[in-house]
Amino acid sequence: TQLLEQSPQFLSIQEGENLTVYCNSSSVFSSLQWYRQEPGEGPVLLVTVVTGGEVKKLKRLTFQFGDARKDSSLHITAAQPGDTGLYLCAGLYNFNKFYFGSGTKLNVKP
Amino acid sequence: NAGVMQNPRHLVRRRGQEARLRCSPVKGHSHVYWYRQLPEEGLKFMVYLQKENIIDESGMPKERFSAEFPKEGPSILRIQQVVRGDSAAYFCASSPPSGLDQPQHFGDGTRLSIL
Numbered sequence: 001t002q003l004l005e006q007s008p009q010f011l012s013i014q015e016g017e018n019l020t021v022y023c024n025s026s027s028v029f030s031s032l033q034w035y036r037q038e039p040g041e042g043p044v045l046l047v048t049v050v051t052g053g054e055v056k057k058l059k060r061l062t063f064q065f066g067d068a069r070k071d072s073s074l075h076i077t078a079a080q081p082g083d084t085g086l087y088l089c090a091g092l093y094n095f096n097k098f099y100f101g102s103g104t105k106l107n108v109k110p
Numbered sequence: 111n112a113g114v115m116q117n118p119r120h121l122v123r124r125r126g127q128e129a130r131l132r133c134s135p136v137k138g139h140s141h142v143y144w145y146r147q148l149p150e151e152g153l154k155f156m157v158y159l160q161k162e163n164i165i166d167e168s169g170m171p172k173e174r175f176s177a178e179f180p181k182e183g184p185s186i187l188r189i190q191q192v193v194r195g196d197s198a199a200y201f202c203a204s205s206p207p208s209g210l211d212q213p214q215h216f217g218d219g220t221r222l223s224i225l
Contacts, residue, residue, distance in 0.1 A: 042216030100152040
């Protein structure tokens with residue numbers, strides 16, 4: 001079983017549409033990170049959220065950490081083809097190790 | 111200002127051979143993590159090391175797999191007597207010594223194929 005569940009698993013949208021990706025768990029995390037991974041490359045960190053209820057914005061990307069620090073969401077406004085990739089959330093559990101979700105594969109069509 | 115360097119990028123082995131995967135962390139980083147990724151899936155934690163110490167190896171199979179991070183030189187993930195099921199991408203990440211909640215910097219991985 002996955003400690004972190006991501007949904008949806010796959011998402012294919014048209015350029016200009018909005019989307020939200022979810023990362024859920026029944027466990028509490030010390031912090032949560034979002035990564036983007038392109039084929040043949042390693043994940044690249046987008047953001048780290050630490051405080052329950054925290055919202056961070058990175059241009060067209062908005063990240064939110066749930067009040068109870070068990071879940072998080074990533075919202076992309078006006079998606080562009082360059083946003084295409086695998087989006088991964090990773091939670092720091094018990095200040096011990098990182099658990100990754102299974103990822104959301106996003107395809108933005110021009 | 112090099113990031114995490116992993117080599118080789120691609121490794122082909124026959125069943126029963128040994129595979130050695132190398133990871134040079136970002137300069138000054140003393141924490142190294144190894145992950146395994148299957149196609150279209152997320153990363154599975156394998157092992158967490160600090161210089162000369164294994165901190166957590168709970169994600170690594172007890173048999174055939176070992177990891178080290180010596181005082182000098184890269185971290186090594188070693189797989190003995192490889193089997194087809196070992197085929198995957200193996201990623202290494204490093205982070206600074208100031209805490210586990212620091213960002214992890216990932217290498218571009220080693221893609222291991224077992225014939």
